[in-house]
Amino acid sequence: MRKHTNTILITLLLVFAGGVFADSAQAQSVTDRLEAYIQQTGEMLRHAADLVSDAPNPRSVRILEQARLDHQRSIKLAQSDQPKMAFAHSERARQGARQAGRIARELSGDTERLQRRLERYMELRERVGERVHESGDERALRFLRESESQARRARELQKQGDIALALQVLEGAEDLLGRAARIAFEEGGKDRFERELERTRVFVERISNEHGNDPHAADLLTSAKMALRRAEEAAAQGHLVRALKSLQLARRLASRAAAPDERLDEAAIERQIERFDQRMERVSTRVRDSGSDRAGQVLQRALQHRERAASLLDQAKLEPALRQIKAGLDLLAAADDLAG
Amino acid sequence: MTGAVCLAGALCMAGGAASTAHAGSNWDFPLSSGYDIYVHDYFLAESDTTEVIQEFNFTAAANGSSEFSARNRWFMRAGLSGGTELYRQSLDTGFRLRNKERHEWLRGDLLMLARQFREGSEYSLSSNNHEGRMTGALSPWTTDNMAVELRARGRYVNYERPSTLEVDYVDGSAGAYLRSPSRSFRTWRVGGLYTARDYPDSGAIDREGFILEGDYDHGRLEGVLRAYHRSERRNIADPDARPSAWFHWTELDTAHPTSRAEVVLRASSEVWDYDEASGAWYDSWQLGGQAGARWGDPLNTRVETLITAEHLEAGDEPETYWQTGLRVGAETLKPELSGSISIEVGRRWYRNSTDDPDSFALEYTDYSYLAFWLMGNWMINEHFSVDVTANFEPESHTEQDDNITLGYGSLRLVWRP
Numbered sequence: 001m002r003k004h005t006n007t008i009l010i011t012l013l014l015v016f017a018g019g020v021f022a023d024s025a026q027a028q029s030v031t032d033r034l035e036a037y038i039q040q041t042g043e044m045l046r047h048a049a050d051l052v053s054d055a056p057n058p059r060s061v062r063i064l065e066q067a068r069l070d071h072q073r074s075i076k077l078a079q080s081d082q083p084k085m086a087f088a089h090s091e092r093a094r095q096g097a098r099q100a101g102r103i104a105r106e107l108s109g110d111t112e113r114l115q116r117r118l119e120r121y122m123e124l125r126e127r128v129g130e131r132v133h134e135s136g137d138e139r140a141l142r143f144l145r146e147s148e149s150q151a152r153r154a155r156e157l158q159k160q161g162d163i164a165l166a167l168q169v170l171e172g173a174e175d176l177l178g179r180a181a182r183i184a185f186e187e188g189g190k191d192r193f194e195r196e197l198e199r200t201r202v203f204v205e206r207i208s209n210e211h212g213n214d215p216h217a218a219d220l221l222t223s224a225k226m227a228l229r230r231a232e233e234a235a236a237q238g239h240l241v242r243a244l245k246s247l248q249l250a251r252r253l254a255s256r257a258a259a260p261d262e263r264l265d266e267a268a269i270e271r272q273i274e275r276f277d278q279r280m281e282r283v284s285t286r287v288r289d290s291g292s293d294r295a296g297q298v299l300q301r302a303l304q305h306r307e308r309a310a311s312l313l314d315q316a317k318l319e320p321a322l323r324q325i326k327a328g329l330d331l332l333a334a335a336d337d338l339a340g
Numbered sequence: 341m342t343g344a345v346c347l348a349g350a351l352c353m354a355g356g357a358a359s360t361a362h363a364g365s366n367w368d369f370p371l372s373s374g375y376d377i378y379v380h381d382y383f384l385a386e387s388d389t390t391e392v393i394q395e396f397n398f399t400a401a402a403n404g405s406s407e408f409s410a411r412n413r414w415f416m417r418a419g420l421s422g423g424t425e426l427y428r429q430s431l432d433t434g435f436r437l438r439n440k441e442r443h444e445w446l447r448g449d450l451l452m453l454a455r456q457f458r459e460g461s462e463y464s465l466s467s468n469n470h471e472g473r474m475t476g477a478l479s480p481w482t483t484d485n486m487a488v489e490l491r492a493r494g495r496y497v498n499y500e501r502p503s504t505l506e507v508d509y510v511d512g513s514a515g516a517y518l519r520s521p522s523r524s525f526r527t528w529r530v531g532g533l534y535t536a537r538d539y540p541d542s543g544a545i546d547r548e549g550f551i552l553e554g555d556y557d558h559g560r561l562e563g564v565l566r567a568y569h570r571s572e573r574r575n576i577a578d579p580d581a582r583p584s585a586w587f588h589w590t591e592l593d594t595a596h597p598t599s600r601a602e603v604v605l606r607a608s609s610e611v612w613d614y615d616e617a618s619g620a621w622y623d624s625w626q627l628g629g630q631a632g633a634r635w636g637d638p639l640n641t642r643v644e645t646l647i648t649a650e651h652l653e654a655g656d657e658p659e660t661y662w663q664t665g666l667r668v669g670a671e672t673l674k675p676e677l678s679g680s681i682s683i684e685v686g687r688r689w690y691r692n693s694t695d696d697p698d699s700f701a702l703e704y705t706d707y708s709y710l711a712f713w714l715m716g717n718w719m720i721n722e723h724f725s726v727d728v729t730a731n732f733e734p735e736s737h738t739e740q741d742d743n744i745t746l747g748y749g750s751l752r753l754v755w756r757p
Binding site for chain 1: 376378380382383405413415430434436449453455463464465469473504505527557564568570582589610612621624626637659673675678680703704711713715717719727729731733741742746748750
């Protein structure tokens with residue numbers, strides 16, 4: 001754009017300078033050309049005004065208004081026989097017309113996009129909001145509230161014509177709503193937790209009745225019952241996702257107490273113990289850094305299972321050794337989770 | 341400012357006095373005070389212009405709803421806000437009626453918003469306004485697997501001093517959908533809608549639309565599949581004022597968990613096909629995509645890296661462009677601190693249009709961009725939290741006069757008595 005401006009300016013100045021020494025016919029030619037130039041600037045302004053009226057925005061309106069003022073000034077300067085100044089103002093008016101038109105064209109697409117996205121957001125919010133309230137999950141509720149607050153800001157920005165920024169803010173609102181939905185729809189839900197809790201409790205009880213006399217199984221069942229208690233505590237504190245994870249752990253531990261289905265192999269058990277030891281260092285550091293008593297207790301429990309596994313392996317008791325190390329690995333993962 | 345502080349004091353007292361929960365329903369009366377700032381920097385006439393709007397405000401809200409376990413439910417959220425720039429009021433209320441199987445068969449929603457600008461407000465658009473939106477949906481047939489939904493909606497926007505930038509309108513829509521049951525973990529819907537909009541002050545752009553759309557959403561904590569498509573025929577009252585058009589919008593969002601990371605793929609497509617392209621209305625096809633991965637615990641801390649790309653195909657129009665960027669981000673969802681931060685750097689290249697300086701055609705200049713985004717929520721304790729939002733987007737064009745910077749910041753202290 002600047003390149004064009006310079007070319008025209010030099011051309012016009014040459015014409016204008018030449019005009020000083022030219023005869024009246026040449027002077028008339030300069031006047032005609034300036035008049036045509038200003039007239040065309042007027043056309044460009046009208047074109048830009050059409051674009052701006054299709055997609056109004058405070059910034060493009062302000063730039064267009066300034067361009068109109070420049071255009072009016074160029075007409076007056078031309079009438080008062082100041083062609084050089086008239087040209088400069090007309091050129092600036094053209095720049096303004098182009099800038100305003102460009103903003104308007106960009107905005108016309110974004111305005112539509114924002115309106116549709118806002119409508120879709122409202123639909124999703126209705127659907128997700130209800131489910132989040134039902135789930136009672138504190139975290140999901142907080143994401144929902146944050147999302148609604150962002151969406152309100154997006155609407156405010158839309159009202160002010162700040163479409164690009166409104167789209168950005170709305171994107172954040174959509175993301176937060178998605179997170180709330182993921183927690184509430186997929187993992188949360190007090191109804192679902194109650195059902196899962198009952199199912200797990202019955203399952204652990206049944207395994208206890210059937211295998212409680214086996215000392216190795218009893219050890220695993222103690223861990224399972226501890227996981228069950230942790231699930232209830234987490235649910236009471238509103239951490240439903242964590243509660244569901246603890247329930248899953250309780251079921252896995254109870255299953256192992258009942259019947260490991262893996263093929264018994266000494267080398268495989270050794271590999272599992274090695275796996276445990278490799279993870280142990282990282283998890284214990286995380287647990288220590290977190291300062292969580294609960295994570296520390298679960299970690300201790302995991303270590304006890306690991307030691308029993310090693311001892312049972314030395315005695316060539318492969319089946320109980322496998323149960324113990326698997327339980328240890330599960331508890332290690334749970335400690336890692338609690339430390340987070 | 342003194343008035344604002346007095347207002348804050350009054351609101352705090354009111355909130356503190358009314359924070360008791362009622363039996364059979366849930367009530368919550370949060371109070372918040374915040375500071376918002378908007379910054380626009382662009383070239384105007386002969387120099388750079390920076391517009392800054394700052395607003396300090398207090399908000400009091402009342403959020404009520406029926407017991408979450410109730411079969412039939414209602415909710416109400418009302419808000420009052422007073423600030424250095426404007427006053428706002430909002431009311432968002434609705435109900436849900438369910439049958440014995442707890443499937444929703446009727447619902448209604450009402451949203452009302454009003455704004456009054458203070459004298460001397462720095463906002464460039466400062467006409468007082470109010471708007472409303474009412475939706476009703478009836479599901480005459482529901483099963484455990486799906487439901488038929490008939491839906492109607494009305495909406496209006498009214499300005500005290502309408503202008504070309506602040507336009508009054510009224511619109512309505514009616515349609516029918518087949519959708520997933522209301523208590524499904526996986527949601528989907530497909531259906532059609534008729535819409536009509538009336539602009540009392542500019543009847544030439546009144547319009548009607550025929551829409552077909554489908555939506556599928558299956559979001560897990562790890563792993564997402566979300567798809568949306570909408571096709572619309574839009575007829576304008578006076579095609580000379582604005583051409584009628586076909587519009588097709590498709591979005592796909594997936595996140596696939598693997599043993600090492602979650603692989604993220606997103607794609608979007610928007611097609612505008614005008615009966616007669618002109619002025620601001622030209623045929624175009626915008627394609628966008630993001631590909632990358634994220635690592636970490638979705639309920640704790642997660643980082644992601646994405647390559648972004650976008651292309652607008654607009655035939656011979658100068659808007660045709662290609663854009664690519666790299667985005668890195670992190671998010672944390674810890675109970676006491678949640679938020680996300682992302683930075684994207686990239687470049688956009690335009691197809692150059694014309695060398696004719698007298699042409700009416702608009703010209704665009706290539707630019708590099710940076711997009712910074714921060715959102716955070718810090719729970720100080722059970723009653724207090726701080727919300728922060730910040731956005732900063734400078735564009736550096738090959739033609740310096742085209743440089744634009746957008747910025748937005750918000751800091752808010754929330755009290756839940």
